Amino acid sequence: MTITIKTDFINEEEIKKSRFICHLKRISTEEEARDFIAKIKKEHWKANHNCSAYTLGNRQEIQRSSDDGEPSGTAGVPMLEILKKKEIINVCAVVTRYFGGIKLGAGGLIRAYAGSVNHAIEEVGLVQIVNQRELILKLDYSLYDSVQRFLLTQNLQISDSEFLSEVTVRCFIDEEKINNFLELLTESFNGKIRVEKGENQQVEIDYQVEE
16 A cells, blocks of 8 residues: 655754744655755754654655654654654655744653644645556447446446447546456356557545544
Protein backbone atom coordinates (compact mmCIF):
# COMPACT_ATOMS: atom_id res chain seq x y z
CA MET A 1 0.00 0.00 0.00
CA THR A 2 1.36 3.41 -1.00
CA ILE A 3 0.23 6.28 1.24
CA THR A 4 1.26 9.92 1.14
CA ILE A 5 -0.10 13.40 1.91
CA LYS A 6 -2.72 14.95 -0.36
CA THR A 7 -0.63 18.04 -1.04
CA ASP A 8 2.15 20.19 0.39
CA PHE A 9 1.03 21.86 3.59
CA ILE A 10 1.98 24.22 6.43
CA ASN A 11 0.47 24.17 9.92
CA GLU A 12 1.36 26.35 12.89
CA GLU A 13 0.61 26.01 16.59
CA GLU A 14 1.80 27.56 19.84
CA ILE A 15 2.99 25.47 22.79
CA LYS A 16 3.99 27.29 25.98
CA LYS A 17 4.77 30.46 24.01
CA SER A 18 7.00 28.65 21.49
CA ARG A 19 5.85 28.67 17.84
CA PHE A 20 6.00 25.32 16.06
CA ILE A 21 5.53 25.54 12.28
CA CYS A 22 5.26 22.21 10.46
CA HIS A 23 6.04 22.18 6.73
CA LEU A 24 5.09 19.04 4.77
CA LYS A 25 6.24 18.41 1.21
CA ARG A 26 5.89 15.50 -1.19
CA ILE A 27 9.29 14.42 -2.48
CA SER A 28 10.66 11.81 -4.88
CA THR A 29 14.42 11.98 -4.17
CA GLU A 30 16.79 12.69 -1.30
CA GLU A 31 18.05 15.71 -3.23
CA GLU A 32 14.53 17.17 -3.18
CA ALA A 33 14.34 16.56 0.57
CA ARG A 34 17.70 18.24 1.22
CA ASP A 35 16.77 21.19 -1.00
CA PHE A 36 13.45 21.60 0.82
CA ILE A 37 15.12 21.49 4.25
CA ALA A 38 17.69 24.06 3.09
CA LYS A 39 14.90 26.29 1.72
CA ILE A 40 13.01 26.26 5.04
CA LYS A 41 16.21 26.98 6.97
CA LYS A 42 16.87 29.94 4.69
CA GLU A 43 13.32 31.26 5.08
CA HIS A 44 13.39 30.83 8.86
CA TRP A 45 17.01 31.66 9.57
CA LYS A 46 15.98 33.54 12.73
CA ALA A 47 14.30 30.44 14.17
CA ASN A 48 15.99 28.52 16.98
CA HIS A 49 15.59 25.15 15.25
CA ASN A 50 14.48 23.65 11.93
CA CYS A 51 14.17 19.95 12.69
CA SER A 52 13.44 17.49 9.91
CA ALA A 53 12.45 13.94 8.99
CA TYR A 54 11.60 12.21 5.75
CA THR A 55 10.86 8.80 4.25
CA LEU A 56 11.39 7.62 0.69
CA GLY A 57 10.53 4.43 -1.18
CA ASN A 58 7.45 2.24 -1.33
CA ARG A 59 8.49 0.52 1.90
CA GLN A 60 10.12 3.57 3.51
CA GLU A 61 13.52 2.14 2.55
CA ILE A 62 15.15 5.54 3.14
CA GLN A 63 14.57 7.21 6.52
CA ARG A 64 16.38 10.33 7.72
CA SER A 65 15.94 12.72 10.65
CA SER A 66 17.70 15.67 12.25
CA ASP A 67 17.31 17.33 15.68
CA ASP A 68 19.01 20.52 14.41
CA GLY A 69 20.36 21.49 17.83
CA GLU A 70 17.54 20.19 20.02
CA PRO A 71 18.57 17.54 22.61
CA SER A 72 19.35 14.25 20.85
CA GLY A 73 16.25 12.19 20.08
CA THR A 74 13.71 14.84 21.07
CA ALA A 75 12.76 16.20 17.63
CA GLY A 76 13.77 14.46 14.39
CA VAL A 77 13.20 10.90 15.59
CA PRO A 78 9.71 11.58 17.07
CA MET A 79 8.80 13.31 13.79
CA LEU A 80 10.06 10.32 11.81
CA GLU A 81 8.13 7.93 14.06
CA ILE A 82 4.87 9.64 13.09
CA LEU A 83 5.64 9.16 9.38
CA LYS A 84 6.57 5.52 10.02
CA LYS A 85 3.52 4.79 12.17
CA LYS A 86 1.16 6.15 9.53
CA GLU A 87 3.16 4.33 6.79
CA ILE A 88 3.59 7.58 4.86
CA ILE A 89 6.12 7.57 2.04
CA ASN A 90 7.87 10.20 -0.08
CA VAL A 91 7.24 13.03 2.37
CA CYS A 92 9.60 15.47 4.07
CA ALA A 93 8.54 17.19 7.29
CA VAL A 94 10.35 20.21 8.69
CA VAL A 95 9.25 21.67 12.02
CA THR A 96 10.48 25.20 12.69
CA ARG A 97 10.62 26.31 16.33
CA TYR A 98 10.74 29.86 17.56
CA PHE A 99 11.58 29.59 21.26
CA GLY A 100 9.14 31.43 23.51
CA GLY A 101 11.18 31.46 26.72
CA ILE A 102 9.69 28.43 28.49
CA LYS A 103 11.67 25.18 28.41
CA LEU A 104 9.61 22.10 27.62
CA GLY A 105 11.94 19.36 28.82
CA ALA A 106 12.75 16.22 26.85
CA GLY A 107 9.25 14.74 27.13
CA GLY A 108 7.63 18.03 26.23
CA LEU A 109 9.83 18.44 23.17
CA ILE A 110 9.06 14.92 21.96
CA ARG A 111 5.32 15.54 22.32
CA ALA A 112 5.57 18.95 20.65
CA TYR A 113 7.53 17.86 17.58
CA ALA A 114 5.63 14.61 17.09
CA GLY A 115 2.33 16.41 17.69
CA SER A 116 3.21 19.16 15.23
CA VAL A 117 3.72 16.63 12.42
CA ASN A 118 0.70 14.57 13.45
CA HIS A 119 -1.63 17.58 13.54
CA ALA A 120 -0.41 18.81 10.13
CA ILE A 121 -1.04 15.38 8.60
CA GLU A 122 -4.52 15.26 10.12
CA GLU A 123 -5.27 18.71 8.69
CA VAL A 124 -4.05 18.04 5.14
CA GLY A 125 -5.27 14.43 4.89
CA LEU A 126 -3.80 11.38 3.18
CA VAL A 127 -4.20 9.65 -0.16
CA GLN A 128 -3.50 6.11 -1.30
CA ILE A 129 -1.71 5.85 -4.64
CA VAL A 130 -3.12 2.95 -6.63
CA ASN A 131 -1.51 1.43 -9.74
CA GLN A 132 -4.05 0.70 -12.46
CA ARG A 133 -3.92 -0.92 -15.90
CA GLU A 134 -6.10 -0.13 -18.88
CA LEU A 135 -8.08 -3.09 -20.18
CA ILE A 136 -9.29 -3.02 -23.79
CA LEU A 137 -12.33 -5.24 -24.35
CA LYS A 138 -13.34 -6.29 -27.90
CA LEU A 139 -16.89 -7.58 -28.26
CA ASP A 140 -19.93 -7.99 -30.51
CA TYR A 141 -22.60 -5.30 -30.50
CA SER A 142 -25.07 -7.78 -28.99
CA LEU A 143 -22.95 -8.01 -25.82
CA TYR A 144 -22.45 -4.30 -25.22
CA ASP A 145 -25.37 -3.72 -22.81
CA SER A 146 -24.51 -6.84 -20.82
CA VAL A 147 -20.85 -5.77 -20.56
CA GLN A 148 -21.92 -2.33 -19.34
CA ARG A 149 -23.97 -3.91 -16.57
CA PHE A 150 -21.17 -6.35 -15.74
CA LEU A 151 -18.63 -3.54 -15.37
CA LEU A 152 -21.02 -1.67 -13.07
CA THR A 153 -21.25 -4.71 -10.79
CA GLN A 154 -17.42 -4.62 -10.60
CA ASN A 155 -17.43 -0.88 -9.78
CA LEU A 156 -15.58 -0.10 -13.01
CA GLN A 157 -16.16 2.96 -15.16
CA ILE A 158 -15.95 2.84 -18.96
CA SER A 159 -13.33 5.40 -20.01
CA ASP A 160 -14.04 5.11 -23.76
CA SER A 161 -16.19 3.16 -26.20
CA GLU A 162 -15.63 2.78 -29.94
CA PHE A 163 -18.20 1.35 -32.37
CA LEU A 164 -16.76 0.01 -35.62
CA SER A 165 -17.06 -3.53 -37.01
CA GLU A 166 -17.10 -4.52 -33.35
CA VAL A 167 -17.29 -2.61 -30.08
CA THR A 168 -14.13 -1.64 -28.21
CA VAL A 169 -14.58 -0.78 -24.53
CA ARG A 170 -11.80 0.66 -22.40
CA CYS A 171 -11.63 0.78 -18.62
CA PHE A 172 -9.01 1.00 -15.86
CA ILE A 173 -8.69 -1.53 -13.06
CA ASP A 174 -6.39 -1.90 -10.04
CA GLU A 175 -3.42 -4.09 -10.99
CA GLU A 176 -4.05 -6.49 -8.10
CA LYS A 177 -7.62 -7.14 -9.26
CA ILE A 178 -6.88 -7.96 -12.90
CA ASN A 179 -6.56 -11.76 -12.67
CA ASN A 180 -9.80 -12.25 -10.75
CA PHE A 181 -11.60 -9.86 -13.08
CA LEU A 182 -10.43 -11.67 -16.21
CA GLU A 183 -11.50 -15.05 -14.80
CA LEU A 184 -14.95 -13.69 -13.96
CA LEU A 185 -15.28 -12.00 -17.36
CA THR A 186 -14.38 -15.20 -19.20
CA GLU A 187 -16.79 -17.22 -17.09
CA SER A 188 -19.65 -14.72 -17.44
CA PHE A 189 -19.37 -14.35 -21.23
CA ASN A 190 -18.14 -17.84 -22.16
CA GLY A 191 -14.86 -16.50 -23.52
CA LYS A 192 -16.60 -14.39 -26.20
CA ILE A 193 -14.77 -11.18 -25.20
CA ARG A 194 -11.16 -10.58 -26.22
CA VAL A 195 -9.06 -8.55 -23.80
CA GLU A 196 -5.84 -6.63 -24.36
CA LYS A 197 -3.82 -4.81 -21.70
CA GLY A 198 -3.05 -1.14 -22.25
CA GLU A 199 -1.18 1.60 -20.43
CA ASN A 200 -0.55 1.98 -16.71
CA GLN A 201 -1.76 4.92 -14.66
CA GLN A 202 -1.63 5.98 -11.03
CA VAL A 203 -4.66 7.36 -9.24
CA GLU A 204 -4.98 8.92 -5.80
CA ILE A 205 -7.90 8.08 -3.55
CA ASP A 206 -8.66 9.46 -0.10
CA TYR A 207 -7.23 7.34 2.68
CA GLN A 208 -8.32 7.23 6.33
CA VAL A 209 -5.82 6.05 8.93
CA GLU A 210 -7.28 3.31 11.12
CA GLU A 211 -6.93 4.18 14.79
